[in-house]
Structure formats: structure tokens, C-alpha cells
Amino acid sequence: MSFTKAMGEVVRLPVQHADTADFAPALDTPPTAPGGTGAGVPPTNPPRPMPFGDPGDRDGDGDDGEAIEGRVLVDRPDTFRPDVRARRMSGERAQRRPIVAPWLRDATEAKATVRWAVGYAGHVTGYHAARVPLYSLRLAGRSPRGLFRVVAGTWRWTFDIESRPLRTHAIDRRNDDAYLKLMSERNDRVRARMLVTGAGLVGGGLAAMSVTAAGGVTQTAVLAAVVLLLGWIGTPTDRRVLDTAVVSTKAPKLTSEIVVRALASLGNAEINKAVGKGGSGITFPAPITRDGPGWRAEVDLPYGVTATDIMERRDRLASGLRRPLGCVWPEPAHDQHAGRLVLWVGDQDMNQVKSTAGPLAKTATRVDLFKPVPFGTDQRGRPVTVELMYANALIGAMPGMGKTFAMRVLALAAALDPTADLRVYELKGTGDLSALEKVAHQYGSGQDDDTLAECLAALRELRKDLERRAKAIRKLPKDLCPENKVTPELAAKRSLGLYPSVFILDECQNLFAHPDFGDEAARLAIDIIKLGRALGVILLLATQRPDKDSLPTGVSANVGLRFCLKVMGQTENDMILGTSMYKNG
Structure with a gap:
């Protein structure tokens, strides 16, 4: 010191x-x-x-x-007796793998895996069943070759033809003693093998007589089995009996060797050092397993390399794996250190996966906005839910990239809650949300000034309603409203007027970029986002032009739920999801 x-x-x-x-x-x-x-x-x-x-x-x-x-x-030497306390503490810190596989505990993933296995087995079975006549003819044609192989092989084994080169070598070396010894051993083997071959011939003859005495069905079955067996024996080594039912890709199964090879193709200096040392710096803490419609691998990267470094080079990783870009999805393990990478490689590209109807369209008859709402599935097919209450949502994408379809899911959830007050303004004017007109408290469609003025008036009305809601909550006793925010019990009392209020604004850039209404609309939207969270007010926005004029910074910076589909570049992505979100993967 x-x-x-x-x-x-x-x-x-x-x-x-x-x-x-x-x-x-x-x-x-x-x-x-x-x-x-x-x-x-x-x-x-x-x-x-x-x-x-x-x-x-x-x-x-x-x-x-x-x-x-x-x-x-x-440091203590390795031969020191084990410290029981240290081992217990290390066991508590160690990650214990689940007894039951995660895909079995999740009903959706289990169904997807079973569905894939059943479909695969059914396709392979049907494919080969339809080609049984072809396989039979193929084996029948190869049966003479198989009969010749059986006879020739039996002859060579019985008379010990394989040992002839040794005797020839002894003759060439003029080694009489070795030759006589080899001949003696050969004669002993031949006598024993002739007994075995004779017994086999006698047994085969008796079996043939039994089949001859049997009925025609037995004779046909035995003859077919013998022909097929001889055909299988006569099949050349460079040919197959069965055709390929499923044409696999170049990387049908994810292995550790393929993952290490793909990581080495990224050009990372630390990874290259680890690969140069035999890959000792890249480890796999868990086996590579099936995870839904794909493979899941956990990788401990070399020291100093983070999962974000890999995610930034996702296109090069996909090239190293020889898989389409839509199949490769690296992500960090949020409950582990920064160098733990979770790599999921799907069987199909995302744009080729058949979409299925969501839970709201199939079975839902009533939705509670205070509970998580099903929104979609991730790349692994796992359900993704969002909790609209106490949050606001922003959806951004290029024209025609699906932001209105995403907005429809959230709008349907709000419409299925009987306690919710729904205001819908679709400022594109094509009527994409016209189905909600029957259940909406207010509805408007169009990009003309009259519709925009009506939408602005609705925002003013909602902003004024926030003051009423705040006063109502302030007057409630603490035992009914301990956190000074709307609860399901308070929303159920219509007399309090604290029911959920959902304001849907599609193509909001037409309002925020308006020369006369834009500034006031931006101020009202910011106030509603900041103040309405605890008061039961939900603002849902969708835009196709995320710039500072069409989407005010105060709006995008305070929205809690953000969903970005295809945009032109990194800047637009960060304007919707937040600063540095593209860099963080």
C-alpha cells in the first residue's frame, strides 16, 4: 500500500x-x-x-x-481438497438447464414441432409408398447381381481364397517352412468351413422343400423376399434403392462446426484469433436443439466480442451459414453476459412462411385492455403480446409495407373491449379502417381540411377530458386508487367516466405536417401521450413518413410501444424505434 x-x-x-x-x-x-x-x-x-x-x-x-x-x-493448487462451501456457492450461481425442454412447455412451440414432425413423416411415407412398384422393379433387376455376389462370396470364404496371397508370397521367397505352415492352417479352415457351408446348403434345401409344399401365397411372399434381398445385396455402392423424398438444403442441420465457420467469415479479429487456436475461444454452453420451426444455438463468443457485434453483421453471418437472410436471427441472451449469443436459424425464409389467423380473429369475443393483447408472432412462431393500457403505440413503415394491417390488430382489440371508448381517424381517405365505423364513438376518413379539422377538434376534446379524469382520480380515496391511476375496477364504474379511451390516428403525418393544424396537433398529441398514460387514455399512431416535420420529436420520444416495418434506412428506423436502436440490433 x-x-x-x-x-x-x-x-x-x-x-x-x-x-x-x-x-x-x-x-x-x-x-x-x-x-x-x-x-x-x-x-x-x-x-x-x-x-x-x-x-x-x-x-x-x-x-x-x-x-x-x-x-x-x-492460487491454490488443483490438488487441494475441494471446498464444500465454494462448490455450493458456485452451484447456486450456475445456470441450471430446465428439466423439460422449453419447446415442450410452450403449447404453441410444441404444436409447431409436432406438426412439422408429423407432416415430414407423412410426406416421406406417402412419397415412398407411391414408388413401391418402381423400387420392386429396381431390386428385381439387381437380383442376378446379388445372387452372383452371394455365390462368389460363399465360395471365396469356404475355400479361403483371401489367404492365397500369403502362400504365393512364401513361394516367391522360397520359404518352404512358412508355406507348409500356411497350407496346414488353410486346410484346417477349409475343412471347418465346408462343414458350415454344407449345413447351410442342407438347411436351405429343407427350407426350399417346405416352401414348395406350401400354398401359392407363401411361395410368392418368400420368392419376393428372396428377390428383394438379392436385389439389395446386388445394389452398387454408388447407387441407392430409395429416391430422395425431401431435397434438403446445403445446411439442413445446424452444427457447431457450421456455426464456428460462419463466425469466422465475419472478419472479426478476436474471432479469427479464437478460430486460429482451434476454436477454443468459442464455446457452446448448451446443445444445439430444435426450437420451433428451426434450430437454436447458444454461443459464448471470445473475450471482448459481444452479441451486438454479430448482429450488426447479420447478412455476412447468413452468408457464412449458407442460409437466406430471413432465416438467420441472432440476438443477445439478456439474462447472461454480453458475450452470450443466441442464434436461431429457421427452416424457411420469413417471407415464405404461411401466415395464420391471429387469436383475435379466431376465438376472441371479448378483450380486456388491462391485460396483454395478442399482436402477432416472432420469427420463431412464438406469440407476441402487447399491453395497451398505460402505454401509447407508434407504427411506422413505407407505403404498402403493412402498417395499417398492424394497426387493425390493435384497433380490433380495442373494439372488442366493451368498456372502451373508440375514436378512429384514417387520414389516408381510402377507408382502410371503415369496419370500425360501426363501433367507434367518432370516425373520420380523408385527407381534406374538413376531416383534418374534425380530427383536431377530437384531439382538443380528448385533451380536455384528461383534466376531468385527473380531477376524478384526485377525489378518490387512497384505498380505491393507491397509485393515482385508472384500474380495472375503476374503469368498470361508468359513473366515474374512467373507462379506457382509445384514439387511433392512421397516416398521422397528414395532420402533423399540415401548415395550419400541425403545430397545435403536435402539442395536443404530446400532452395526451405524457398525461394520458395513468388516466386510461391510449393514443395509437401510424405513419409512412417518419421525419421531424411529419412526426414531431416530442411525439416519437415519449411513445412507449414502437413497431417498425420496412423503412428506407437507418435514420428512419431510429426515428421510429429510438436513437441507436438500429446499431443495437
Whole structure:
């Protein structure tokens, strides 16, 4: 340790370990003089202080803290007896793998996996069943070759033809003793094998007589089986009996070798060093397994490499895996360290996967906006839910990229909640949300000034309603409203007027970019987003032009739920999802 005086002089003091009194000089011992062993003479080789971290000789056996060549061993040797407490603590910190596979615990993933397995087995079975006549003719044509192989192989084995080169070599070397010994061994083997072959011929003859005496069905079945067996034996090694039912891709199964090869193609210096050392710096903490309609791999990257570094080069990773870009989805393991990568590789490209009807369209008859609402599925087919209450949503995309379809899902959820008050303004004018006109409290469609003015008036009305809601909550006792926000129980009491109020604004850029209405609309929207969260007011926005004029910064910065489909570039992506979201993957 070191301490600094006022004049800047550094005084270094020896570090004393609390458990090693042998290194501490006695306080009442006078110093030894130079050159001697009496008073005032310092020791020739003073003991080296023990570094921090050495446990010292805790057990009194003299093993801990052993000094070698003037250095003190800090790390315990591997042969030291196990520390029960350390092992228990490490076991508590270790990640325990689930007893039941995650895809079995999730009903959706389990159904997808079973559906894939059943469909695959059914296709393969039907494919080969339809080609049974072709396979039969193919084997029948190869049966003469198989009969010849059986006869020739039996002859060579019975008369020990394989040992002939050894006897020929002994003759060439004029080694009479070796030749006579080899001949004697050969004769013994031939006599024994002839007995076995004779017994086989007798058994085969008896079997043939039994089949001949049997009925025609038995004869046909046995003859067909013999022909097929001889055809299988006569099949050349470079040919197959069965055709390929499923043409697999170049990488049908994800393996550790393929993953390491793909990571090495990214051009990362640390990964290249790890691969150059035999891949010792890249490990797999869990086996590569099926996960829904694809493969899942967990990878511990080399030191200093993060999962974000891999996600930024997703296109190169897909090239290294020889898979379409829509099949490769790397992501970080949020419950682990930054170097843990979760790589999911799908069987099909995302744009080729057949979409299915959502839960709201199939079975839902009533929705509670205070509970998570089904919104869609991720790339693995897992359901994704959103909780609209206490949040606002922003959906952005280029024209024709599906933002209105995404808005319809949230609008349908709001319409299926009988307690919700719905205001819908579709400022494109094509009637994409016209089905909600029958259930909406207010509805408008168009991009003309009259419709925009009506929408602005609805925003003013909603902003004024926020003040009424705030007063109503302020008057409630704390036992009914402990967090000063709308609860399901309060929303159910219509007399309080705290029911959910959902304002849907599609193509909002037409309102925010209007020269006369834009500024006021932006201020009202920002106030509604900031104040309406706890008051049961939900604002849903959709835009196809995310720039500072069409989408005010105060609006995009305060929206909690953001959904971005295809946009032109990184800047537009960050304007919808937030700053640096593209860089973070």
C-alpha cells in the first residue's frame, strides 16, 4: 500500500496479512545495526509480504501460502481438497438447464414441432409408398447381381481364397517352412468351413422343400423376399434403392462446426484469433436443439466480442451459414453476459412462411385492455403480446409495407373491449379502417381540411377530458386508487367516466405536417401521450413518413410501444424505434 504526504512524497509500507504473524517483526525488538546481527542491523533477506488474496495457512498444514523462489503462491493448487462451501456457492450461481425442454412447455412451440414432425413423416411415407412398384422393379433387376455376389462370396470364404496371397508370397521367397505352415492352417479352415457351408446348403434345401409344399401365397411372399434381398445385396455402392423424398438444403442441420465457420467469415479479429487456436475461444454452453420451426444455438463468443457485434453483421453471418437472410436471427441472451449469443436459424425464409389467423380473429369475443393483447408472432412462431393500457403505440413503415394491417390488430382489440371508448381517424381517405365505423364513438376518413379539422377538434376534446379524469382520480380515496391511476375496477364504474379511451390516428403525418393544424396537433398529441398514460387514455399512431416535420420529436420520444416495418434506412428506423436502436440490433 502507499500513502502520499502533503509534499508529494510517496511512502511505501509493507502489506501485512492478518493470518501470517511470522512476517510481522516484533514491536519490542530493537533494530539491528548494518553489517551485524545485533541492534540496528536489518536482516539480509527480509521476508516478502504475502499478497492480497492468499488465504494463508488456514489449516495449519503449511501448504497454503507456500513460497517458491521468494514468491508466494496466491492460487491454490488443483490438488487441494475441494471446498464444500465454494462448490455450493458456485452451484447456486450456475445456470441450471430446465428439466423439460422449453419447446415442450410452450403449447404453441410444441404444436409447431409436432406438426412439422408429423407432416415430414407423412410426406416421406406417402412419397415412398407411391414408388413401391418402381423400387420392386429396381431390386428385381439387381437380383442376378446379388445372387452372383452371394455365390462368389460363399465360395471365396469356404475355400479361403483371401489367404492365397500369403502362400504365393512364401513361394516367391522360397520359404518352404512358412508355406507348409500356411497350407496346414488353410486346410484346417477349409475343412471347418465346408462343414458350415454344407449345413447351410442342407438347411436351405429343407427350407426350399417346405416352401414348395406350401400354398401359392407363401411361395410368392418368400420368392419376393428372396428377390428383394438379392436385389439389395446386388445394389452398387454408388447407387441407392430409395429416391430422395425431401431435397434438403446445403445446411439442413445446424452444427457447431457450421456455426464456428460462419463466425469466422465475419472478419472479426478476436474471432479469427479464437478460430486460429482451434476454436477454443468459442464455446457452446448448451446443445444445439430444435426450437420451433428451426434450430437454436447458444454461443459464448471470445473475450471482448459481444452479441451486438454479430448482429450488426447479420447478412455476412447468413452468408457464412449458407442460409437466406430471413432465416438467420441472432440476438443477445439478456439474462447472461454480453458475450452470450443466441442464434436461431429457421427452416424457411420469413417471407415464405404461411401466415395464420391471429387469436383475435379466431376465438376472441371479448378483450380486456388491462391485460396483454395478442399482436402477432416472432420469427420463431412464438406469440407476441402487447399491453395497451398505460402505454401509447407508434407504427411506422413505407407505403404498402403493412402498417395499417398492424394497426387493425390493435384497433380490433380495442373494439372488442366493451368498456372502451373508440375514436378512429384514417387520414389516408381510402377507408382502410371503415369496419370500425360501426363501433367507434367518432370516425373520420380523408385527407381534406374538413376531416383534418374534425380530427383536431377530437384531439382538443380528448385533451380536455384528461383534466376531468385527473380531477376524478384526485377525489378518490387512497384505498380505491393507491397509485393515482385508472384500474380495472375503476374503469368498470361508468359513473366515474374512467373507462379506457382509445384514439387511433392512421397516416398521422397528414395532420402533423399540415401548415395550419400541425403545430397545435403536435402539442395536443404530446400532452395526451405524457398525461394520458395513468388516466386510461391510449393514443395509437401510424405513419409512412417518419421525419421531424411529419412526426414531431416530442411525439416519437415519449411513445412507449414502437413497431417498425420496412423503412428506407437507418435514420428512419431510429426515428421510429429510438436513437441507436438500429446499431443495437
